[in-house]
Amino acid sequence: MENKVYIVTCNDYAEIQAKLTSLMDLMGGMQRFAHSGEKIVLKVNLLREARPDTAVTTHPTLVAAVARMAKETGATPIIADSPGGGYRYNAKSLDKIYRTCGMHRAAREAGIEVNWDTTARPVSYAEGQLTKHFDIITPVYEAQGVFNLCKMKTHVFTGMTGAVKNIFGVIPGLTKPGYHAKLNDVQRFAGMLLDLAGYVSPRLTIMDAVVAMEGDGPGAGEPRTVGLLLGSTNPLALDVVAGEIMNLDRTRNPILVEAEQRALTPSRIEDVEIIGVDLADVRVPDFKQPQTSARRFGLDPGPLYQRMIEPMFKNAFTVRPKVMWHRCIACGTCIKGCPVEAISFVKERASIDDDKCIRCYCCHEVCPEEAIGLYSSWLYRLIGPA
Ligand code: SF4
Numbered sequence: 307m308e309n310k311v312y313i314v315t316c317n318d319y320a321e322i323q324a325k326l327t328s329l330m331d332l333m334g335g336m337q338r339f340a341h342s343g344e345k346i347v348l349k350v351n352l353l354r355e356a357r358p359d360t361a362v363t364t365h366p367t368l369v370a371a372v373a374r375m376a377k378e379t380g381a382t383p384i385i386a387d388s389p390g391g392g393y394r395y396n397a398k399s400l401d402k403i404y405r406t407c408g409m410h411r412a413a414r415e416a417g418i419e420v421n422w423d424t425t426a427r428p429v430s431y432a433e434g435q436l437t438k439h440f441d442i443i444t445p446v447y448e449a450q451g452v453f454n455l456c457k458m459k460t461h462v463f464t465g466m467t468g469a470v471k472n473i474f475g476v477i478p479g480l481t482k483p484g485y486h487a488k489l490n491d492v493q494r495f496a497g498m499l500l501d502l503a504g505y506v507s508p509r510l511t512i513m514d515a516v517v518a519m520e521g522d523g524p525g526a527g528e529p530r531t532v533g534l535l536l537g538s539t540n541p542l543a544l545d546v547v548a549g550e551i552m553n554l555d556r557t558r559n560p561i562l563v564e565a566e567q568r569a570l571t572p573s574r575i576e577d578v579e580i581i582g583v584d585l586a587d588v589r590v591p592d593f594k595q596p597q598t599s600a601r602r603f604g605l606d607p608g609p610l611y612q613r614m615i616e617p618m619f620k621n622a623f624t625v626r627p628k629v630m631w632h633r634c635i636a637c638g639t640c641i642k643g644c645p646v647e648a649i650s651f652v653k654e655r656a657s658i659d660d661d662k663c664i665r666c667y668c669c670h671e672v673c674p675e676e677a678i679g680l681y682s683s684w685l686y687r688l689i690g691p692a
């Protein structure tokens with residue numbers, strides 16, 4: 307797989323068609339990735355029901371532009387994703403999410419369909435190091451090619467969400483929390499993500515970094531204009547470069563740490579060839595990191611830390627999710643998305659059992675009211691990042 311990442315500047319979604327054409331020209335043209343008669347899944351990021359200007363989801367203008375270009379090759383693109391873990395993967399919730407996130411509009415503008423098939427297929431991946439079997443959504447199973455249309459965002463659990471993490475959306479709805487329950491340390495979770503990315507092997511990844519998300523992403527951070535579109539055939543290479551632009555220390559990105567342990571390339575910026583811009587010109591040095599950003603107090607983030615030290619000092623060394631009752635509308639999305647049943651209704655508001663909570667932050671990700679805050683201990687704040 308090539309280690310090249312292509313970047314063009316794009317300061318406004320209004321200019322996306324021209325900028326996408328420039329990006330595809332750099333990459334050898336859309337005909338390199340889509341061919342007549344093929345079904346191509348546009349795997350967008352539809353984490354939750356959110357307006358495009360909140361930067362939670364892939365912008366519909368980009369999705370429409372990619373769809374138009376793919377369609378010109380004679381291929382049949384289709385928009386698909388299984389939203390975050392708190393949502394049932396059914397036509398009713400998809401319709402709401404498509405509408406709010408602008409996907410119905412994108413499909414209409416490009417003259418393509420959105421996916422309504424909510425079945426899943428079991429698949430095997432013998433090369434998987436940690437996970438060799440997955441259930442994946444049927445459109446991805448049936449497609450000849452997948453385009454990974456991800457969003458540049460911070461992530462309270464994995465540091466950032468970009469190309470590799472976006473692929474987790476091929477796992478159907480409420481199956482997702484099961485992975486958090488089974489792989490409840492972040493390094494193992496990252497290993498599963500790398501296996502899944504290996505199975506899906508998107509032909510093309512395009513990252514929407516026109517307006518990214520900083521702070522406590524991926525569901526409750528703040529929009530931040532970065533003004534870029536990134537493309538690659540290698541999702542890992544794209545994440546290496548995106549992490550540099552976001553000024554995220556690579557040792558705090560479990561996907562890159564795990565990739566390096568597996569000797570996957572590239573896991574470091576020195577191994578990536580960047581085409582189109584000078585990295586120094588596009589870095590965002592003050593990009594706000596998530597407050598959970600793996601403060602490990604100088605300790606090696608290996609299995610010993612994750613299995614012994616962190617659990618022992620859980621409340622002191624980790625950031626706790628807590629429901630802000632005045633915001634909670636008792637919709638129950640967080641309860642459905644919690645992998646360990648740590649949330650229940652108390653007096654008609656969600657309430658978290660701290661002892662059961664494994665700090666996966668799925669509830670924070672999916673809450674439509676941003677009613678789940680993150681709180682750290684005085685010790686955590688005092689010692690600060692390692
Ligand atoms: S905290 Fe309240 S509003 Fe947010 S997902 Fe849970 S039940 Fe819904």
Ligand code: SF4
Pocket residue numbers: 627643644645646647648649658659662663664665666667668669670
């Ligand atoms: S309550 Fe804890 S375990 Fe449950 S979703 Fe939230 S962070 Fe994850």
